[in-house]
Amino acid sequence: MSFGLYIHIPFCKSVCAYCDFFRGVYDSHRAQRYVGALINNAKKAAAELRPQQAADSVYIGGGTPTVLAEGMLAAALEGIKKHIKFAEGAEFTCEGNPESFTEKKAEELKRLGVNRVSLGVQSLNGATLRALGRAHTARQAVAAVELAARRGFRVSADMMLGVPFQTEADVKAFVRAMREAGAEHLSAYMLTVHEGTPLFEAVRRGEFCPSEDESADLYEAFFRAAAECGYARYEISNAAFPGAECRHNLKYWRAEEYLGLGAGAFSMLGGRRYHIKEDLDAYLAGSCEEVTDEVMSAKELALEQTVFGLRTRFGAPAEALAAAGIDAAELLSRAGRYFTFDGGALRLKEEFWLVSDGIITKYIL
Amino acid sequence: MPKDQSNIRNFCIVAHIDHGKSTLADRIMDVTGAVSAREAKQQLLDSMDIERERGITIKLTPVRMKYIYEGKEYVLNLIDTPGHVDFTYEVSRSLKACEGAILIVDASQGVEAQTLTNVYLALDNDLEILPVINKIDLPSARPDEVKAEIEDVIGLPADDAPLISAKEGIGIEQVLEQVITLLPPPKGDFDAPLKALIFDSFYDSYKGAISIIRVFDGAVRAGDKIKMMSTGATFDVTEVGFFTPSSTPCESLSAGEVGYLCASIKNVSDTKVGDTITSATRPTAQPLPGFKEAEPMVFSGIYPADGAHYDDLKEALEKLKLNDAALFYEPEVSAALGFGFRCGFLGLLHMEIIEERLEREFDLDLITTAPSVSYRVVTTKGETLEVSNPTALPPMGEIDHLEEPMVKASVYTPPEYVGTIMELCQDKRGTFVNMTYIEPTRVLLEYDMPLGEIIYDFFDSLKSRSKGYASLDYEMNGYKRSDLVKMDILLNGEVCDALSLIIHREKAYARGRAIAEKLKDVIPRQQFEIPIQAAIGGKVIARETVKAVRKDVLAKCYGGDITRKKKLLEKQKEGKKRMRQIGSVEVPSEAFMTILKFDNK
Secondary structure (H helix, E strand, C coil): CEEEEEEEECEECCCCCCCCCCCEECCHHHHHHHHHHHHHHHHHHHHHCCCCCEEEEEEEEECCHHHCCCCHHHHHHHHHHCCCEEEEEEEEEEEECHHHCCHHHHHHHHHHCCCEEEEEEECCCHHHHHHHCCCCCHHHHHHHHHHHHHCCCEEEEEEEECCCCCCHHHHHHHHHHHHHHCCCEEEEEECCCCCCCHHHHHHHCCCCCCCHHHHHHHHHHHHHHHHHCCCEEEECCEEECCCCCCHHHHHHHCCCCEEEECCCCEEEECCEEEEECCCHHHHHCCCCCEEEEEECCHHHHHHHHHHHHCCECCCEEHHHHHHHCCCHHHHHHHHCCCEEECCCEEEECHHHHHHHHHHHHHHCC | CCCCCCCEEEEEEEECCCCCHHHHHHHHHHHHCCCCCCCCCCCCCCCCHHHHHHCCCCCCCEEEEEEEECCEEEEEEEECCCCCHHHHHHHHHHHHCCCEEEEEEECCCECCHHHHHHHHHHHHCCCEEEEEEECCCCCCCCHHHHHHHHHHHHCCCCCCCCECECCCCECHHHHHHHHHHHCCCCCCCCCCCCEEEEEEEEEECCCEEEEEEEEEECEEECCCEEEECCCCCEEECCEEEEECCCEEEECEEECCCEEEEEEEECCHHHCCCCCEEEECCCCCCCCCCCCCCCCCCEEEEEEECCHHHHHHHHHHHHHHHHHCCCCEEEEEEECCCEEEEEEEECCHHHHHHHHHHHHHHCCCCEEECCCECCEEEEECCCCEEEECCHHHCCCHHHEEEEEEEEEEEEEEECHHHHHHHHHHHHHCCCEEEEEEEEECCEEEEEEEEEHHHHHHHHHHHHHHHCCCCCEEEEEEEEEEEECEEEEEEEECCEECHHHCEEEEHHHHHHHHHHHHHHHHHHCCCCCCCEEEEEEECCEEEEEEEECCCCCCCCCCCCHHHHHHHHHHHHHHHHHHHCEEEECCEEEECHHHHHCCCCCCC
16 A cells, blocks of 8 residues: 655745745754654654555655755655655655755755655746745746756646736746746646735735736636646646656545655545644654544545545546445536536536636535 | 502603603602612613614503502503604504503704604593603703793693603602693493403413503403403413513402403414403403504515524514514515515514514524515506515506505704705605794605605615704505506526515616626626626616636645645535525525615715
8 A cells, every 4th residue: 555755844945925834944953853853753653554555655845845954855764764665666756946956956866766856936027036035036947947857857847826917928938938948747826815924915015916817817828828838737736748747746636645744744544634733843852743634434535535536637536426425427417517427537627627616515515 | 459540540651762761761660669779770661682772662561650649659550652653553552551641852852753643643542641841951951942842833731841851860750740640540440341452462481472451441360261352262361460560460450450461372363462351251342442453564575594494483473473463474485585474564673673583582594685565556457456575566568557655754854954855855756745944943844755765765864864863754645656667686697586676667777776786796706607687577777797706716735735625615615505596696695685775875
């Protein structure tokens, strides 16, 4: 039995204007202690895994994992591997920011076995990058993608949509530039302006930001441009060259098992979803206190698999529908406008992906 | 058992709203010791929450008090009366139980609309009237002018009217002295068969329906077999008593007395307000002259927000009906709202009170349709139908013409607001009848107006245009042929019956536009574009569009987001349950309220 392993690195070089994630500004002493805490966490968590259970996907996220000083990630992985098995040929992703993804860093990640990088490019418009408080320029970002591709990594690039000063032309130019630079996978996220962030203040002061309808237009433009460049949309916010889908992230939408290491990291094992308390000091001091978010019956798990499966091109498998007590034929007779069913899986038509919540609450839940 | 009625005085207090009726009632009870200081709550008689909040009396509660005057003990029965134009009928019932009335007039405001209405009602019931001038402690008090006004406008001698301040407790003894010396005692026959009038009733979960009665002849005691004269139903009396104001059982109630009667009466229709109670073994020949049946003026559909609560609503209405003879209801089915009730009310305030009580006392979530009056439809075959629900209107081709109820409206106002009020009355399709300067600072404007306009937002507009100074009273004034049309509201091409209304043709365009605009704001964006149309017959007169939703999803959704996302979906689903499905469109409950009230532009 395989599972996904997620390793959370809650540090950044600088904090972006829109960010409300659990993270802090990097300091090497705390980072050093954090590596020790991760290993301690892995040792405890291994008890929850079944013997022979190996991670066939590993994802190092953050924060910005690439801010860690050289050797730290190596130490962490070496320690973690003592307790948790990595499967042969596992997909191994590391997130990074363009400004910290250097030749040297690429070299280090290669040595550690990382085979895929996900870069937070976000935008190639200078005014937008400044408004978001990003620490890199457009040119740096393109260079980082090129470097990663050149060094043989599978590369994914993130773009933010609905951000200040953004136009449809920006979106198209972004997709083309990423293809030129060698990315095989794209993710696009709608900006959520959280209260308490610097961007929230700026928007409230009247700084330009696309409206929700304009953001929806940008979304559609993004995935249209992606399709033209060969990226097939396989989830609401993700598109990839065929076969280049992110194996790790698919687990989240398929309600498969994953183990999260690090302060604030989420796990789902044996029908239980939980996370480690978001208290960095306690974590550094060796506490791995878990907070249980939900414990699901087989039927609830099947419903989760259905609801989140509908986010993807692969849809909700017929077995999950059956286990959740959903009659696909009956559903189709009521809501054929929105769904298709081919016997193997129920799918939401792509044109409704962006408005799926209302459809799911009405017809599935 | 008192065989002597000469020491009994049955009286009520009538006044325009805010002239101090409840405060005087409290003071009278203080002076007579009816309420100990500890249990004296402010505005004691107005016991319902809603009454206290709005400063009006809805339920009638007679209080028995003892008072020694010149060495003789008197029994005073104070019957409180409602103080709003909607409740003119309830006032008339309580007046029947009295021999006299204290008329309060505010020393600075003088005679107001309801002062007159109440005086005429009291005179119709042959009551002796004692004018008193209240709030003389206020700097703006002008008692001499107000006395002159009472004599000129009402035609009552006011020279001896006590000058009081109920708030400060000034002059209360003088009021009681006049009650005893100037109001007549009752004159019943102790030996005649029992004849008692039900002038109110309320429901008690232990004792059943309790009748509030005035005994005119004979006596009634526990164990007696009684008969309700309108239905012939008989009951065994389990308890009689009076209010002090807490209920106090006594041996009997005899001619001239006021109190309550319990007889394990479970069925609502057996405690008909206005009915005469007599002895089943020795009945009286003639019932008391009948009360006017309460006639509902304003109608609206009341539906449970959640269709599953239909039975709860039905039960609640049954219970309210026990306490409120003026409430009318019958089952109704709406294509949009499912099973509910068409309810009839005395007026808009009455309607609001019933809705509030249903929601507060019975914890129900309701959807209420726009209020309507009862229209008369004359068909092409020459038949006349009464229609209070727009949906029940026959097809236009079968209608020869429509008639609407009219009222004679009297507005009292300081002269500076005459212009704006005339404009308002004109706008509400009023026909000017008369304008009288009662005194240099007050004008009486009389208009012939459609009731349908009054029930809308007339009262609120009147108050806002006159900074609260103008007062309104109205009485029914027959039916008048009018160019009325049925206006339908279509959502995504389908008529929503709960939103239909009958309206004057000239008003339809503006109202149709306003309703469409409001609905556009209230109906959430859905998976498709929703046209909202107002139409008369097949002709669309206004149109708005709710655009299709563009984004309704959490775009970034990974391991840590799943649980939160599921909670959001659950919440969205809960929100949907409160929506009504009209064809393919989900409509929130508040949409049905949008046509209830309008901002006055």
